[in-house]
Amino acid sequence: MLTIDRVGKVYPNGVRALDGVNIEVGPGEVVVVVGGSGCGKSTLLRAICGLDAPTQGRVVLDNVEITAPQEKIGIIFQEPRLLPWLTVADNVAFGIAHLPRAEREARVARVLERVGLADKAGVWPRELSGGQAQRVAIARALVPRPEVLLLDEPFSALDAFTRADLQEHVLALWSDLKPTLIMVTHDVDEAVVLADRIVVMRPRPGRIMTEIDADLPRPRDRQSAAFDFVKRRVLAALDRSLERNTVTDDGQTKTEAGAALWW
Amino acid sequence: MSLAQMTVTAEPEATEQGKRWAGLGRATRLGLGILLPLVLAAGWELAVHLGWSNGRLVPPPSVVFATFVELWRAGELQRHIAVTTGRVAAGFAIGVIAGTFVGAIAGYSALVRRLIDPTMQALRSIPSIAWVPIFILWFGIFEASKITLIAVGVFFPVYLGVMGAIMSVDRKLVEVGRAFRLSPAAMMRRILLPAVLPHYVIAIRSGLGLGWMFVVAAELLGASEGLGFLLVDGQQLGKPAQIVAAIVAFAIIGKISDWIVVIATAPFLRWEDRARGAEA
Ligand SMILES: Nc1ncnc2c1ncn2[C@@H]1O[C@H](COP(=O)(O)OP(=O)(O)OP(=O)(O)O)[C@@H](O)[C@H]1O
Ligand SMILES: [Mg+2]
Numbered sequence: 001m002l003t004i005d006r007v008g009k010v011y012p013n014g015v016r017a018l019d020g021v022n023i024e025v026g027p028g029e030v031v032v033v034v035g036g037s038g039c040g041k042s043t044l045l046r047a048i049c050g051l052d053a054p055t056q057g058r059v060v061l062d063n064v065e066i067t068a069p070q071e072k073i074g075i076i077f078q079e080p081r082l083l084p085w086l087t088v089a090d091n092v093a094f095g096i097a098h099l100p101r102a103e104r105e106a107r108v109a110r111v112l113e114r115v116g117l118a119d120k121a122g123v124w125p126r127e128l129s130g131g132q133a134q135r136v137a138i139a140r141a142l143v144p145r146p147e148v149l150l151l152d153e154p155f156s157a158l159d160a161f162t163r164a165d166l167q168e169h170v171l172a173l174w175s176d177l178k179p180t181l182i183m184v185t186h187d188v189d190e191a192v193v194l195a196d197r198i199v200v201m202r203p204r205p206g207r208i209m210t211e212i213d214a215d216l217p218r219p220r221d222r223q224s225a226a227f228d229f230v231k232r233r234v235l236a237a238l239d240r241s242l243e244r245n246t247v248t249d250d251g252q253t254k255t256e257a258g259a260a261l262w263w
Numbered sequence: 264m265s266l267a268q269m270t271v272t273a274e275p276e277a278t279e280q281g282k283r284w285a286g287l288g289r290a291t292r293l294g295l296g297i298l299l300p301l302v303l304a305a306g307w308e309l310a311v312h313l314g315w316s317n318g319r320l321v322p323p324p325s326v327v328f329a330t331f332v333e334l335w336r337a338g339e340l341q342r343h344i345a346v347t348t349g350r351v352a353a354g355f356a357i358g359v360i361a362g363t364f365v366g367a368i369a370g371y372s373a374l375v376r377r378l379i380d381p382t383m384q385a386l387r388s389i390p391s392i393a394w395v396p397i398f399i400l401w402f403g404i405f406e407a408s409k410i411t412l413i414a415v416g417v418f419f420p421v422y423l424g425v426m427g428a429i430m431s432v433d434r435k436l437v438e439v440g441r442a443f444r445l446s447p448a449a450m451m452r453r454i455l456l457p458a459v460l461p462h463y464v465i466a467i468r469s470g471l472g473l474g475w476m477f478v479v480a481a482e483l484l485g486a487s488e489g490l491g492f493l494l495v496d497g498q499q500l501g502k503p504a505q506i507v508a509a510i511v512a513f514a515i516i517g518k519i520s521d522w523i524v525v526i527a528t529a530p531f532l533r534w535e536d537r538a539r540g541a542e543a
Contacts, residue, residue, distance in 0.1 A: 068444070069442050069443070070444075077438075079435065081435050081438070081439050083436060083439070083457070083458075084534050084535075085534045094439075095443045097453075124533070124534045124536075125534075
């Protein structure tokens with residue numbers, strides 16, 4: 001159980017990036033965080049994984065307060081951040097250097113197989129495409145078997161096809177190990193495809209506006225009415241979070257167009 | 264310092280021409296590079312032969328070559344080269360180790376940097392020759408003072424290069440290390456040092472160049488063997504051919520030593536994603 005307890009963050013320059021954020025995330029749950037640019041989503045993830053300490057409140061994982069990076073929590077950044085001087089296999093093995101060699105190699109081979117890059121084990125990162133590099137980054141974060149995996153807009157730099165493909169990869173990997181996933185995205189479709197629950201944030205200061213249940217059966221059909229319904233609710237909430245009161249009873253399409261402009 | 268800076272800045276500039284000349288074979292490029300010295304040498308040789316100059320103060324290539332061969336036959340040249348190379352090697356080793364260590368710590372810790380960097384910068388601006396008298400007083404007139412002088416020369420470019428490179432390592436890669444809970448030592452070994460390796464190679468090449476400069480300074484000011492001694496000896500006995508032969512020997516072993524560094528480090532830099540192609 002991951003508890004984010006009244007977390008606030010004031011940067012040294014006086015920006016109130018987060019204020020009183022409370023979220024409870026159960027084991028194996030997939031929570032997707034959406035919200036306008038600058039409403040503190042990255043700040044929240046960095047506080048959860050212990051890279052930056054919050055200035056108020058605390059983050060507790062399994063009754064242990066998190067103050068520094070933990071083995072139980074993995075993070076995937078917006079860029080792959082592969083180490084250019086290591087091969088793909090060595091990059092993936094970066095976080096499990098303490099394991100015996102045989103175990104290490106077996107785990108790396110398995111996860112590379114799983115993300116479809118078994119043939120790339122020996123190449124340098126510079127020889128990968130953007131999507132392949134991000135798959136390696138996912139493999140690297142997963143191979144230490146974290147209980148909680150944080151993803152900060154991991155696919156935002158990729159094209160729509162690659163993005164859909166990587167969403168499938170993430171879901172497949174998630175169903176293997178069932179880690180808790182917390183993901184930030186700007187893509188409402190992506191949120192509804194992946195999430196059990198969608199947290200909508202609002203800016204200045206960053207806080208939670210509402211939570212939307214997205215408990216649809218998996219695998220999800222992007223064309224289904226239920227999918228569309230959740231998506232509209234998220235878009236409407238996003239629109240409200242930006243404090244532009246365009247939502248009216250007959251304004252469903254207008255809402256969607258309004259929010260779509262933002263995303 | 265000028266020589267060091269030249270080596271550093273000359274590197275990335277090769278991109279455009281590098282592309283254009285890449286089509287030519289390695290041998291052709293080498294031939295092009297050697298063309299100018301060959302033409303100059305042949306011209307001077309001709310001028311002396313035609314009696315336009317007596318070639319006494321500026322000996323023609325044939326005389327220099329003859330002197331070179333003569334010194335080599337007698338085993339003199341090898342002995343002097345060995346002594347000088349030994350001094351450079353010892354000073355270089357000490358300078359590189361010290362420069363790497365101090366530079367890495369100063370790059371890593373802002374506190375250490377604030378403490379020592381101003382002093383380092385002040386020491387760095389002292390002209391090399393100024394050290395000679397005090398080193399002779401401290402370490403005597405034999406090897407120790409010479410090797411110390413060379414080590415000092417090598418130390419500064421390595422220190423500066425390592426410190427600057429470590430300070431400029433991408434924060435995002437450092438964060439990867441933090442996310443995987445690396446200790447400071449592991450952060451240094453697994454993230455910072457590999458990340459700075461390309462800069463490091465340039466820094467130690469600059470250091471090596473300065474090492475060769477400082478060995479001349481050391482040997483000019485009192486030595487009984489070494490290429491620098493050969494220079495002074497040639498001046499005192501009025502043998503310009505011997506001076507030029509020693510200069511040529513410096514050029515050759517200097518280039519060879521630089522080459523050895525490049526070739527020895529190349530396997531560690533294969534990952535580099537660089538715009539410029541392979542250039543010799
Ligand atoms: N290191 C920092 N120092 C000072 N202020 C910061 C820092 N990082 C972020 N901020 C500020 O905190 C606020 C929240 O930033 P954050 O990066 O968390 O937003 P975000 O929701 O991730 O935005 P985006 O969707 O654009 O990535 C912003 O107003 C930003 O300007
Ligand atoms: Mg962000």
